[in-house]
Amino acid sequence: MMEKEQGIADVMVKAVMTVDLNTNVKDCARAMAKRGVSCAVITQAGAAIGIVTERDLVSKVLADAVDPTRVLVRDIMSTPLITVPAEASVGEAAAMMAQYRVRRLVVVDGTAAMVGIITTGDIARSLAEKHGYREPKFNALARYRDGVEDGPYR
Numbered sequence: 001m002m003e004k005e006q007g008i009a010d011v012m013v014k015a016v017m018t019v020d021l022n023t024n025v026k027d028c029a030r031a032m033a034k035r036g037v038s039c040a041v042i043t044q045a046g047a048a049i050g051i052v053t054e055r056d057l058v059s060k061v062l063a064d065a066v067d068p069t070r071v072l073v074r075d076i077m078s079t080p081l082i083t084v085p086a087e088a089s090v091g092e093a094a095a096m097m098a099q100y101r102v103r104r105l106v107v108v109d110g111t112a113a114m115v116g117i118i119t120t121g122d123i124a125r126s127l128a129e130k131h132g133y134r135e136p137k138f139n140a141l142a143r144y145r146d147g148v149e150d151g152p153y154r
Contacts, residue, residue: 008086
């Protein structure tokens with residue numbers, strides 16, 4: 001009998017960092033750093049409409065020496081927002097990440113309301129856990145070592 005594949009609801013992060021589309025990039029980056037997250041979901045009137053990642057900050061602001069206080073997140077956010085239904089499996093989420101070449105998917109319910117986010121890191125952690133942290137390759141992807149999920153470059 002085959003084991004049922006894990007659902008993303010068991011792996012996703014429910015506390016998603018959001019910022020309004022009229023937030024400047026500096027305030028967004030500062031909030032991301034304070035929370036220790038690699039992205040912020042951009043909202044308009046409470047609805048998720050885009051995402052700003054660390055890569056967006058580097059390639060669209062820092063690389064061009066743009067003043068982050070003078071640029072709004074709506075000007076650098078990645079769109080369209082790629083979403084996945086909350087009832088999807090981890091495998092389905094991973095397939096979507098590969099298809100769209102993204103590392104994060106916003107998880108939505110039946111009304112398209114955001115209920116979480118799933119990242120490649122979340123998937124790696126679930127695989128490492130599933131294998132009892134005995135597989136070095138999954139542990140490396142999950143950045144896991146002897147009960148520590150943190151590294152020297154924090």
